[in-house]
Amino acid sequence: MDSNRVTGATKSFAGKAEGAFGQATSDAATEASNRARQAEGIAQKIYGQAKDTVKDAANDFGDAASGLARQAMDAGEDYYRDGSRAVAAKVREQPVGSLLLAGAAGFALALMLTRQPRRPQRWQDYRFR
Numbered sequence: 001m002d003s004n005r006v007t008g009a010t011k012s013f014a015g016k017a018e019g020a021f022g023q024a025t026s027d028a029a030t031e032a033s034n035r036a037r038q039a040e041g042i043a044q045k046i047y048g049q050a051k052d053t054v055k056d057a058a059n060d061f062g063d064a065a066s067g068l069a070r071q072a073m074d075a076g077e078d079y080y081r082d083g084s085r086a087v088a089a090k091v092r093e094q095p096v097g098s099l100l101l102a103g104a105a106g107f108a109l110a111l112m113l114t115r116q117p118r119r120p121q122r123w124q125d126y127r128f129r
Contacts (some may be wrong), residue, residue, distance in 0.1 A: 010041065
């Protein structure tokens with residue numbers, strides 16, 4: 001429970017008690033002051049309730065997000081396991097084809113990594129001659 005809720009309830013109660021005293025003594029200034037204190041207490045109590053509600057919603061959202069992340073990780077592990085089993089089965093079925101495919105992938109990767117870097121474009125290349 002938020003401290004604003006407790007403080008607000010206390011101020012509201014004090015305002016009601018002093019308001020009753022003001023009515024009993026027929027003092028309009030005291031009665032008006034106490035109504036203001038009571039309104040302040042109610043507003044602070046509502047603020048505390050809203051703050052608690054937001055905190056609870058944030059905690060619930062965090063718990064839900066954590067659960068979804070765990071489910072996503074579990075699903076990813078399952079897909080990875082199934083994929084690695086499928087690749088292993090294909091390698092057992094066609095070892096020569098798998099070897100050729102791995103060699104082609106390595107060759108393509110080597111070509112990409114050893115390519116000459118591009119020359120940076122300069123403004124002078126675009127001017128009229």
